Structure formats: structure tokens, C-alpha cells
Amino acid sequence: MTADFSRPRRASLRRTTAETDISLDLILDGQGRREIASGVPFLDHMLTLFAVHGFFDLILQAKGDVEVDDHHTVEDIGICLGQAFAQALGDKGGIRRYACAHLPMDETLARVVVDVSNRPFLHWDVAIPDPKVGNFDTALAKEFTRAFCQHGGLTLHVDLLHGENSHHIIEAIFKGLGRCLNEATAPLDSGLVLSSKGSL
Numbered sequence: 311m312t313a314d315f316s317r318p319r320r321a322s323l324r325r326t327t328a329e330t331d332i333s334l335d336l337i338l339d340g341q342g343r344r345e346i347a348s349g350v351p352f353l354d355h356m357l358t359l360f361a362v363h364g365f366f367d368l369i370l371q372a373k374g375d376v377e378v379d380d381h382h383t384v385e386d387i388g389i390c391l392g393q394a395f396a397q398a399l400g401d402k403g404g405i406r407r408y409a410c411a412h413l414p415m416d417e418t419l420a421r422v423v424v425d426v427s428n429r430p431f432l433h434w435d436v437a438i439p440d441p442k443v444g445n446f447d448t449a450l451a452k453e454f455t456r457a458f459c460q461h462g463g464l465t466l467h468v469d470l471l472h473g474e475n476s477h478h479i480i481e482a483i484f485k486g487l488g489r490c491l492n493e494a495t496a497p498l499d500s501g502l503v504l505s506s507k508g509s510l
Contacts, residue, residue, distance in 0.1 A: 315339075315404065315497045321397035325390050329382040330374040336394040338495055340367030348372040348387055350380045352446035353454070356484040357387075364488030380450060388454040392461030399495060402426055402463075409493035413486035418473030422486035425465040426494045432459045433467040436483065440476040451480045455487075 319338040326332075342362040346354045349372055361368040370391075374383030399405065410423045420436075432455060438448040459466040466487075473479045 319398040319400075319495075321394040323390060323394055323397065325386060325393075327386065330372060330386040332370070332372040332374075332386055332390050334371075334387075334390045334394055335367075335369040336391070336398055337367035338395075338398050340365055343367040345369045348383060349374055349376050350383055350446065352444055353380070353384055353387065353450075356451075356480060359481060360484045360488040362488070363485045364492040366488070366492070380445075380447060381453065384450040384454050385457045388457030389461045392458040392464070395458075395462040395464075395491070395495075399426065402428065404497050406494055406496050406498055409490040411486040411489040411493075412471075413482040413489065415473075415478040415482040415485070416475065418475060418478040418482045419471040420473070420479065420482035420486050421467075421469045421471055422483060422490045423467040424487075424490040424494050426463070426491075427465050428463040429465050430460040430463055431465045432456045433469075436468055436470040436479065438476050438479055439474065443477050443480065448476055448480065451483065455483070 320336060322335045324333045342365050344358055344361040346357050346368060348354050348370060357368065357370065372383055372387055376383055405426060407426050413420050413422065434452050434455065441448060455468065468483055470479055
């Protein structure tokens, strides 16, 4: 099937549960414009980097039970963002599908590899030294990424090659993820589905 890239690939969704209320608008073929208010300031920073380095236009508003902790909000935003990518990509026809980014951040080097395959899987080999960056629980970086790849239909491998500063490590991963997805979702010259099966 030949993909139609003449119109912007976009998605809008709303997710409301007893724990979170999230609205999200995504344009894949954007310029990195963003309006992000998740209620979790460190996640706002990371999603800003993701949007800028992926050239995605992202509007996100979220309210969650952060008085308990940030877990539900962070995970549910990962779910919504993954669903938005899947919705915007449709049948995934005509995209490059694969991408790899090595992202340096001072002493840190992270490798992010993606296959937009409709086969969700996360490999995460990342040792983050500190349990907190400010008020942010660093274990939630993996929870966000797992929810995102499961609901986006992504095979994702994230490896920390080296690094010492927890902020730098998470930042390199989010920047690398943005760069990878920008490349992997770009159109193929042929416009065909990059699979011997004929579909993803």
C-alpha cells in the first residue's frame, strides 16, 4: 500500500480515569512546537526535549493524583503518547521503520534503537545512579518508556553506554528517542511498506 504524506499526520485523544485526566494533540510532521503541562515538571522538561529533537508538535495537558506520587501520571502519559503515535501513523505504510541514535550529553552516551514494527518490546539496560532528580523518581523513566512503546507498537532498545549524572542520562534518552522516531517515521522514497509480509 502506498502511503499518503500529503496531509499532516496527527492525532488527538483524551484519557480519563480515576487517577488521571489527560488530553493530547500530536503532529508528527511538525516543527517542535509544544505546550506541555503534565503536573510533573521534570517530565515536562523531558517531553519538551523529545518534541524539539523529534520535530513533533505536542500539546499536552494532564492532571493526576500527584499527591500520591507521580507514577500514575507519568505512566498514563506514556500510554497516551504511544496511542497518539499509533493513531497518527495509521497502517505504518511508507515509513523508514528503523532508526538508531547515539546521543551524548556531557559525560553521558546513550544509544536508542527503534523499530516501528507493531511488535511492542522494550529492552532497557540503563543504570541510573540516583533514585531522584529533584522531586522526580528516576525509576519512572523506564515506566514511561515501557508504556509508550507498548501502546505505540514499538520495538525499542535503550542502552546506557556510559554516564554518571542522572539528569544527563534521562535527558540523553529522551533526546535520542525523539531523534530516532523522527527518522523512523520519515517517508520512504518508494512509499511502500518496509516488510516482506507486506504489512506491519
